[in-house]
Each structure stands twice: as C-alpha cells, then as structure tokens.
Amino acid sequence: MALRFSPPLFQYLNCNSISGRRPRVGKGTSFVIVASGENATKLVTFIGKGGSGKTTAAALAAQYYAKEGLQTCLVIQSQDTTAEHLMGCKIGTSPCICAQNLSVIRLETTKMILEPLNRVKKADARINSTQGILEGVVGEELGILPGMDSIFAALEIEKLIDFLGVKKASSQQNFDVVVYDGNNTEETLRVIGAAERARRYLKYARNMAEKTDIGRLASPSILKLASETMPLSKSNDGSSDAKTSVQIWDNFEHVLMKASASFTDSSKFRCYLVIDPSRPTSLSSALRYWGCAIQAGTEISGVFAFSTADSSSISAVEDVKKKMSPLATAIIPNISPTTDSSLDWNMILQVLAVDAKELLNISTKNVQSLVQFDKSKKTVTLFLPGFDKSEIKLYQYRGGTELLVEAGDQRRVIHLPTGMQGKVSGAKFSERSLVVSLK
Structure with missing residues (x-):
C-alpha cells in the first residue's frame, strides 16, 4: 500500500487501498440506566434506524427492570405519543407513577433551560x-437552538444517574433504573x-486563557461564573472550593475525565443495537451504527431484533445473527401497541426469551477490545465493523504520539503507549479491523 504524508505535524493517510466495511447513523435512540449497587449506576443505549423499534425496546427494558423490583423511570424526549401507547399512561413533564416501581417523565428543552439559567x-x-x-x-422568552436538546438532556440525565457523584442524597428521588428514549x-x-x-x-481554551492578552483579561470572570454556576465541588456555604484559575481549570478537567470514563466503563454504560430483520436498510444501518459507536468510544453489548414468526422473517433473523457476529442477538416477538387497548406486559415479560433477559442482565460485563497494541510488532489494531475502506482516514500529530482515526462523521484520537510512538509505515484492513503499522 502506498502512503502519502502531508506536512510534518499533519501527516495524512488515505486508506483507499484498504478493504472493509463500516456503519452510518440514522434517527432515534434510547437510553437505559441501571443501578446495580448502592451508588453504582448503569446507562444502556438503544440505537438503530428510525422505525426499528428503539422506543419499544426502551419500554420493554423499563417494564422488565420494574418487574425485577428496581425503581425505574422512563424518560422520553419526544412529542411522539408511541411511548404513551406502549406504557398505557399519560407522560407529563414531571415524574408520575405509571405502575409499581415504574415512573415516567417527558423532557422538554424549553422547560429544562429555566433551571440552569436561574x-x-x-x-x-x-x-x-x-x-x-x-x-x-x-427564561420563558428563550427559544431552543439546534443542538440544545441533547445538551440539556445530558444535564437532566446526569441529575438522575449522578455519574459525577455530586447529587445530594436528599435532593432528589433516587431511581435504580432510568430509561431514556x-x-x-x-x-x-x-x-x-x-x-x-x-x-x-478545554485544553485549547486554557492555553488561550493563559497565553493571550484577551484570555488573561476575560477568563478570570468567566471561570469564576462558570465555577459558581456548576454544582461541582461546592463547600457548605455554597461557594466553590476551587478559588484560583488553575484549580478551576483542573476541576473542569477532572469532571470531564470522570464523565468520559463512565461511557467507556461497561459496568456503568451499555449500548445496544435494535434491528427490524424484515428491513434490509435496518441491518445495514445497524452495522454502520456499530462502527460509529466504537468511534465514539463505547462498546456495543448486543442486538435486539423485533421479528414476526413467518418463514421470511426467520431467514432474515439468521442473516442478522451472522452479520452481527460476534455480538449476541436476542429475538423479540413484534410488539404492536394500539390506541384503544393496553399491552399486557405481564404476559409479554413471562414469554420473554432467555437470551433477551441475558442481554439485559445488569451483572454481565462486555469483553470486547476496541483497540489492541502489539509492541513486538509495533502494530495498532482497531475494530471497525461496518466501515468501507474508502471512508477511513488516518492523521498523525504531535511527533507520532497519537493517531486520529476519521471514519464517516466520527473522529477518534488514540494515544500511543510508550515504546510504540512513531510514524505510520502502513495500514491494511482485515477481519473488520484496521491494522496500523508504526516505525
């Protein structure tokens, strides 16, 4: 394979001669957050093409965990009424009890914006x-700009799951499970x-704040306001423990490191794919999602496939299992809510397949290795299912200490361990993995 590098600090490798596949992202998502201990919390994501059954999977998971005796909250962030039909209850903007151990709430950004503003x-x-x-x-006069929904949803979910450990025990109801759709x-x-x-x-902002005139002038006031606003590291009198700019910067860095670690820790976070086997585009989208999720820095824990019992669907399910291997695939009978009747969740959960329960089991751990370093061969192996060879690019920065992998709309930085830092000498695609050789 021929390599072509641009200027020294921005070396570029276009892997057009590499063979492989890769996934793409569509619409819709669902989160499930599960607490397996006194303070531990687990966040599980359902992703897949729109219409593949993500809301149904979220409702199923919420009902399952509630049935298992866990205090569960289903959180909806959409004006779609499908979840109401599935759950058989009205979902408002404040938590209300829908069934035993199960509460529901709908997030609306126009209302969520008021609390942080105050x-x-x-x-x-x-x-x-x-x-x-x-x-x-x-606050009531403010409209919602693109991108604000996800930001405020993340803040609201953090208040419920407390990944950062800043919530006071008496400040809010504690749920064992929070399902986010x-x-x-x-x-x-x-x-x-x-x-x-x-x-x-943050690193670039800190450099600007410390090394430029405008940064040294404006950053102290901005930092102080940000530190006083965020409910992190507060003392008993409500003021921030971090008094200097250095302490505030370090505090922000610590918070981001802790949040990032939560998404890479399978004991706290899981990501499931949802597929409609009868739709080929659902499978191809799931493959693309798989790779995109890995690029985002998380593992895929398994696949849920909603299927009918006809022969064509059975054949499609086998195709799903083959293409999604080595991921475990659980087959779920199609659940179709109607506007004039409620679902019998007791019956649905009674006949729920064992493999589906195993995928939802909160005690199992993922064993996938997303990045493998071979110091003897000086190779880095990246698992990238669903990506096409022409869509993968490598960049190298900072004297060969890290790699930046661009695949589709996701970019991922990989820090090379000591002893492996150097320039890229070659790359190939094999067994759905990108193997990068260093020199």
Missing part, C-alpha cells in the same frame, strides 16, 4: 460578574463522546 443568575448575584445584566433575561441517534453518539472531545476544547 442557577447562573444566582451565581452572578453573588459575584456580580455581569453587573446585573442577566437579571433582565427572562431520545429522538436522534447522531446526537446521542456525540453525547457519548462529548466528554472526551470537550477535554480537547
């Missing part, structure tokens, strides 16, 4: 950073990788 106003009143300008901003998979994948990517933006 928090900023209170912080500004203490430190007088904007000289009272913020008091003139009325979102409305856009691309945004969800970005949320998964957001903390790690935000660390890079």
Whole structure:
C-alpha cells in the first residue's frame, strides 16, 4: 500500500487501498440506566434506524427492570405519543407513577433551560460578574437552538444517574433504573463522546486563557461564573472550593475525565443495537451504527431484533445473527401497541426469551477490545465493523504520539503507549479491523 504524508505535524493517510466495511447513523435512540449497587449506576443505549423499534425496546427494558423490583423511570424526549401507547399512561413533564416501581417523565428543552439559567443568575448575584445584566433575561422568552436538546438532556440525565457523584442524597428521588428514549441517534453518539472531545476544547481554551492578552483579561470572570454556576465541588456555604484559575481549570478537567470514563466503563454504560430483520436498510444501518459507536468510544453489548414468526422473517433473523457476529442477538416477538387497548406486559415479560433477559442482565460485563497494541510488532489494531475502506482516514500529530482515526462523521484520537510512538509505515484492513503499522 502506498502512503502519502502531508506536512510534518499533519501527516495524512488515505486508506483507499484498504478493504472493509463500516456503519452510518440514522434517527432515534434510547437510553437505559441501571443501578446495580448502592451508588453504582448503569446507562444502556438503544440505537438503530428510525422505525426499528428503539422506543419499544426502551419500554420493554423499563417494564422488565420494574418487574425485577428496581425503581425505574422512563424518560422520553419526544412529542411522539408511541411511548404513551406502549406504557398505557399519560407522560407529563414531571415524574408520575405509571405502575409499581415504574415512573415516567417527558423532557422538554424549553422547560429544562429555566433551571440552569436561574442557577447562573444566582451565581452572578453573588459575584456580580455581569453587573446585573442577566437579571433582565427572562427564561420563558428563550427559544431552543439546534443542538440544545441533547445538551440539556445530558444535564437532566446526569441529575438522575449522578455519574459525577455530586447529587445530594436528599435532593432528589433516587431511581435504580432510568430509561431514556431520545429522538436522534447522531446526537446521542456525540453525547457519548462529548466528554472526551470537550477535554480537547478545554485544553485549547486554557492555553488561550493563559497565553493571550484577551484570555488573561476575560477568563478570570468567566471561570469564576462558570465555577459558581456548576454544582461541582461546592463547600457548605455554597461557594466553590476551587478559588484560583488553575484549580478551576483542573476541576473542569477532572469532571470531564470522570464523565468520559463512565461511557467507556461497561459496568456503568451499555449500548445496544435494535434491528427490524424484515428491513434490509435496518441491518445495514445497524452495522454502520456499530462502527460509529466504537468511534465514539463505547462498546456495543448486543442486538435486539423485533421479528414476526413467518418463514421470511426467520431467514432474515439468521442473516442478522451472522452479520452481527460476534455480538449476541436476542429475538423479540413484534410488539404492536394500539390506541384503544393496553399491552399486557405481564404476559409479554413471562414469554420473554432467555437470551433477551441475558442481554439485559445488569451483572454481565462486555469483553470486547476496541483497540489492541502489539509492541513486538509495533502494530495498532482497531475494530471497525461496518466501515468501507474508502471512508477511513488516518492523521498523525504531535511527533507520532497519537493517531486520529476519521471514519464517516466520527473522529477518534488514540494515544500511543510508550515504546510504540512513531510514524505510520502502513495500514491494511482485515477481519473488520484496521491494522496500523508504526516505525
């Protein structure tokens, strides 16, 4: 394979002569968050093509965990009423009990924006950073801009699951399981990788703040307001423990590292694919999602396939199992809600297949290795299912200490361990994996 590198600090490898596959992202997503201990929390994501059954999978998971005796909350972030038909109850903007051990709530960004705005106003009143300008901003008048839904959903979910460990025991109801059904998979994948990517933006912002005149002038006030606003590392009097700019920067870095680690820890976070075997596009999208999720920095824990009992569907299911191997695939009978009758969840859960229960088991752990380093051969192997060879590019920065892998709309930075840092000498695609050789 011929390699062609551009200027020294920005070496570029176009893997057009590599063979392989890769996935693409569609619409819709669902989260399930499960607490398996006193403080431990598990977040599970359902992703797949729109119409493949993600909301149904979220409702099924919520009902299953509630039936197992876990305090469960189903969180919906869509105006679609499908979840209401599935659950058999009205879903409002505040938690309400739908069944034993099961609560439901609908997130609306226009309402979620009010609480952080009020928090900023209170912080500004203490430190007088904007000289009272913020008091003139009325939250109810603010509209929602693109991208705000995912940001506020992430903040609301963090309040429920407490990945960062900042929630007071008496401040909010504690759920063992929180099931989140979102409305856009691309945004969800970005949320998964957001903390790690935000660390890079933080590093650049910190350099600007410390090494430029405008940064040294403006950053202290901005940092102080941000630190006072965020409910992190607060002392008993409500003020921030981090008093200096260095402490505040370090505190933000620590928070982002902790959040990023939660998404890469299978004991806290899981990601499942949902497929409609009768639709070939659902399978091809799932393959693309698989690779995109890995690029975002997380593992796929298994596949849920909603299927009918006819022979064509059975054949399609076998095709799904083959193409999604080595992932475990659980077959779920098609669940179709109607507007005039409620689903019998007791019956549905009674006949739920053993393999589906095993996939939802909160005690099992993922064993996939997304990146493998071979120091003897000086190779890095990246598992990238579903990607096409022409869609993979490699970049190398900072003297060969890290690789940046671009696949589709996802970019991923891989830090090379000591002893393997060097320039890329070649790359090939084999067994759905990209093997990069270093020199």
